[in-house]
Amino acid sequence: MTGRNDRSVLVAMSGGVDSSVTALLLKEEGYNVVGVTMKLWENDDETNCKFQRCCSPGDIRDARRVADKLGINFYVINMMKEFREEVVKNFVAEYSIGRTPNPCVHCNGRIKFNYLLKKADELGIHYLATGHYARIMKNNNKYNYCILKGVDRRKDQSYFLFNTPRTAIPRLLMPLGEFYKSDVREIARKNSLVVADKPDSQEICFIPHNNYSVFLKKEGVESRRGMIVDTSGRVLGYHEGFFNYTVGQREGLGISTGKRLYVVRLDALTNTVVVGSEEETYSSEFFVKELNWFIPVRESETIECSVKVRYRGNESPCSCVTLSDNRARVVLQTPVRAVTPGQAAVFYHGDLLLGGGWIE
Amino acid sequence: MRKVYLDYNATTPVLDEVREAMLPYLKGQYGNPSSVHWAGREAKKAIEDARDNVAGFLGVSPETIIFTGSGTESNNMAILGIALGSSNKRKHIITTPVEHSSVLNTMRYLEKIGFRITELKVDSTGMIDISELEEKITHDTLLVSIMHVNNETGNIYPVEEVGNLTRARGVIFHCDAVQSFGKIDVNPDKIKADLVSVSSHKIYGPKGAGALYIRKGVILHPVMFGGKQERGYKPGTENVPAIVGFGEACRIINEKREIFLNHYKKLMDRMWSRIISEIDGVKLNGHPEKRIPTTLNLSFDGVEGESVVLNLDLHGIAVSTGSACSSGSTEPSHVLLAMGLPEEVAEASVRFSIGLFTTPDDIEYTVDVLKRVIFNLREISPSYRKHLKTA
Numbered sequence: 001m002t003g004r005n006d007r008s009v010l011v012a013m014s015g016g017v018d019s020s021v022t023a024l025l026l027k028e029e030g031y032n033v034v035g036v037t038m039k040l041w042e043n044d045d046e047t048n049c050k051f052q053r054c055c056s057p058g059d060i061r062d063a064r065r066v067a068d069k070l071g072i073n074f075y076v077i078n079m080m081k082e083f084r085e086e087v088v089k090n091f092v093a094e095y096s097i098g099r100t101p102n103p104c105v106h107c108n109g110r111i112k113f114n115y116l117l118k119k120a121d122e123l124g125i126h127y128l129a130t131g132h133y134a135r136i137m138k139n140n141n142k143y144n145y146c147i148l149k150g151v152d153r154r155k156d157q158s159y160f161l162f163n164t165p166r167t168a169i170p171r172l173l174m175p176l177g178e179f180y181k182s183d184v185r186e187i188a189r190k191n192s193l194v195v196a197d198k199p200d201s202q203e204i205c206f207i208p209h210n211n212y213s214v215f216l217k218k219e220g221v222e223s224r225r226g227m228i229v230d231t232s233g234r235v236l237g238y239h240e241g242f243f244n245y246t247v248g249q250r251e252g253l254g255i256s257t258g259k260r261l262y263v264v265r266l267d268a269l270t271n272t273v274v275v276g277s278e279e280e281t282y283s284s285e286f287f288v289k290e291l292n293w294f295i296p297v298r299e300s301e302t303i304e305c306s307v308k309v310r311y312r313g314n315e316s317p318c319s320c321v322t323l324s325d326n327r328a329r330v331v332l333q334t335p336v337r338a339v340t341p342g343q344a345a346v347f348y349h350g351d352l353l354l355g356g357g358w359i360e
Numbered sequence: 361m362r363k364v365y366l367d368y369n370a371t372t373p374v375l376d377e378v379r380e381a382m383l384p385y386l387k388g389q390y391g392n393p394s395s396v397h398w399a400g401r402e403a404k405k406a407i408e409d410a411r412d413n414v415a416g417f418l419g420v421s422p423e424t425i426i427f428t429g430s431g432t433e434s435n436n437m438a439i440l441g442i443a444l445g446s447s448n449k450r451k452h453i454i455t456t457p458v459e460h461s462s463v464l465n466t467m468r469y470l471e472k473i474g475f476r477i478t479e480l481k482v483d484s485t486g487m488i489d490i491s492e493l494e495e496k497i498t499h500d501t502l503l504v505s506i507m508h509v510n511n512e513t514g515n516i517y518p519v520e521e522v523g524n525l526t527r528a529r530g531v532i533f534h535c536d537a538v539q540s541f542g543k544i545d546v547n548p549d550k551i552k553a554d555l556v557s558v559s560s561h562k563i564y565g566p567k568g569a570g571a572l573y574i575r576k577g578v579i580l581h582p583v584m585f586g587g588k589q590e591r592g593y594k595p596g597t598e599n600v601p602a603i604v605g606f607g608e609a610c611r612i613i614n615e616k617r618e619i620f621l622n623h624y625k626k627l628m629d630r631m632w633s634r635i636i637s638e639i640d641g642v643k644l645n646g647h648p649e650k651r652i653p654t655t656l657n658l659s660f661d662g663v664e665g666e667s668v669v670l671n672l673d674l675h676g677i678a679v680s681t682g683s684a685c686s687s688g689s690t691e692p693s694h695v696l697l698a699m700g701l702p703e704e705v706a707e708a709s710v711r712f713s714i715g716l717f718t719t720p721d722d723i724e725y726t727v728d729v730l731k732r733v734i735f736n737l738r739e740i741s742p743s744y745r746k747h748l749k750t751a
Binding site for chain 1 (some may be wrong): 569
């Protein structure tokens, strides 16, 4: 384009209702909107898929039909190579060492707010917009921009944004942060967008039928039979591959000892699933790594804040003590159930997203 | 915004005369060509007139032509038709890695059901070595399928040499002539091809019609089953308006071909000489001479083809990278990868293809915009800046 156009925005459109309404709102605000769907993955059994997933021809068609309706330019951009390199490889590696990864966070930080932002650069487009329920705000200190929770607390997606590169934030637009999900659907209906009543996506977009073990096997991670032991090391039974288990899980252990047992941790080195009582799934402190902060933070500082250890979890008050190497020790005021290695620990002060890291 | 269309290899606009010729068959003349009554006879006559025109353009007799729905359908019918009709002794097929996906994916299917597929090597300009073909033909070789002109690079393949060889060795030769038809001479007898695929919408006819030349005496196994239309090879009521349009396009283009070729050559020479003198780090993909003058496939150091295409589109200029897939996203071209180009060069490729309505102004405007786009993209490309430093 001829020079930078500061009223231009690239909208990441998945074919769902949220990103469709995002494009619509920005168009109505007078932005010069270009829609884009990233092709991230190709499922072999795409045509047999009962539920069409993101990147499926059905979703791309929906995004395209919305763009047609809005009268905006629309492109499908191939990011399959980047996605495999930055998201899928990590997902597989994490699983194979007994951690429970969160690929959506990686996708935001490493794909959308990195490669897609570069695409915007290449097209001479200043802003990048997504349909996240979170707010981007300008404030007055030298960390000029910040991310706040979406006003719809039940839909708030700031958790997935902790890994956003700080330099990217001034260029992001997330208009849905000001809206309730029900309003978003209403806007879509009023404007006769075909996706108004499309169900929200729930599963991980690159895993067909939510079948992890089939997917991991295809990626070369074989299930190996191993022991199920209690916390004192007593063998209680056997499992057929530890990545069928996740910390805190109760169902499906296939052993009966008379009392309720829960997965306490997965030990990849010994290929062991460790189980225990419900109390043993609680932690009062844990460590996080690869922290990304949106506020100025020094080493060995104690930050009094609250932390979320899973997307659908409550916030818990904590003290976060920063360590060297971008790590921190998190001390919880009251113990929290199933703090899961590989998941994100995200820190808040009220509505303000302070930062986050990966649970060790 | 000014609109410039430089993607004639993807498809061409329908000529006014072609549309006019089609209209009666979308309005009053609705008969089914298979019917015996007056309405059917009118439609039947229209189809046979069209067949005369297509056959006339190819220089063959009309009964060797069957109408299909597209070039892809012609390719499928030809290759599957020969393979499925073969005796069990002949299970070997030779092709090239730069064919259209409708040939390559048909070959992949045949491989799955027990055929042996040999892909000839192509050199860095995309050309084949005819002596390799000679070596690879064995006693059980059934079919050779080689395209006349490549859709991505514009390369012209030595199909007459292929035809001489296959005819002498008793091997069936199928030639995908979709991209050459209407641009250079396509004569199945001269080529000594047994099967030739052509398409309507690449020569200013409507989409939805194609044709397959089947040399007299060559028998195909049908791949679709139904009525007796098109000798039973393409059952189903004929797409009369599209076939009529196809025939009319053949008639018109056949008459004016020589004039067009000079026009194309002048425009492309101008475009290429401006690009090579005004933009650094440009590479021409394909053979430097054995190319049709309507196609220019270029890679620009340090930039992705996709970004060039999107930027040009935002300026109203329609060009393409590699081959577009149905979702509209782009993948590195299998043609350029087969030529041994590194992935980043294949991903940097942009195809300009001109045609009848391209004007000198279109060319000037396109090069002006292209220059700016390449400059801007290189400004923000860290890999290109690094490349300049080390160079």
